[in-house]
Amino acid sequence: MRRLPDQARRRFRARVSGDPTGAPAWVRSIATVGEGPGWFEPDGVVWRVHGDLSTLVGGVAALLGQAAHPLALAGVQGHSAYEQDPWQRLAGTARWLVVSTFGSAQLAEREALRVRTMHGRVRGSDGRGRAYAASDPELLRWVHLAFTDAFLAAQQAVGHDLAGRFGPRWPDAYVADWARSARALGARDLPATEAELAEALAAYRPVLEPVPADLRAFLHAPPGLAEVEQRFYAGLAAGAGLLVSPVVAPFAGVPGRAARGVREQVRLRRTRWQLRALQLALGPYSPSEEAARYRLGHAPAPAWAADAPAQPAA
Secondary structure, eight states, X not given: OOOOOHHHHHHHHHHHHSSTTSOOHHHHHHXXXXXXXXXXXXXXXXXXXXXXTTHHHHHHHHHHHHTTSHHHHHHXXXXXXXXXXXXXXXXXXXXXXXXXXXSOHHHHHHHHHHHHHHHHTOEEEXXXXXXXXXXXXXXXXXXXXXXXXXXXXXXXXXXXXXXXXXXXXXXXXXXXXXXXXXXXXXXXXXXXXXXXXXXXXXXXXXXXXXXXXXXXXXXXXXXXXXHHHHHHHHHHHHHHTTTSOTTTHHHXXXXXXXXXXXXXXXXXXXXXXXXXXXXXXXXXXXXXXXXXHXXXXXXXXXXXXXXXXXXXXX
């Protein structure tokens, strides 16, 4: 398959990163700040899950799941401009994910401090007068659980098979390793296995509420996409609806993982093909992973390094 023209490839990178070059300052910092490995083993299970394009599907599933907690939803609605600029919101979430995954320990600690500081300003009450604070360890725990479950499910369903590289228990390793990032933000009592993750999610069932219909519609068809992007995104969103935890799916208004008949399997296969085609077009590594490999001396300077000088990450 021919690689995408440079213009289309750059457009995709710019869309998901929030920067015209596809490599914003915080990506460039992965290459330049600190030395040696970061929180996670290079080419280890966290690198491989977060470096897989299945994260595009897992991200949608995670947002659907996280919004089922009314206080998590209230925090986003009260302190985010996601409706006006959804792609900037996406870039903000991606920043935490990729910096903590691929950055040096020094950079990851700096990023954790930035996020904790931001969380300290996110507090208030929802429409029923229930108080929330983004720094609440229990709310942080929910966000982490929904995120981890969605990204794990996406890797298993539409990502590359990791069993040959890490063995059949790789999901347990991912759950245990990725918990480090949530602990750095203040979350506690985190699961260390796939089974514990499922149990922890189930315990939240009594506090979950239906995700508002307008938010579900927004996540299934966000504004600002060109026609070809809309078609591509629709396939990802359809796949994401089949990955949400059975505990959360009824509240999110999606079939979830309990629905795995022939039609659902075909839908997931199509999503997998979409991601494989995109991977062939984009190349094996994201700009963030390219930056990490350069920092570690495993690869030459990324092509984007010539586009603009490195900038300090705010």
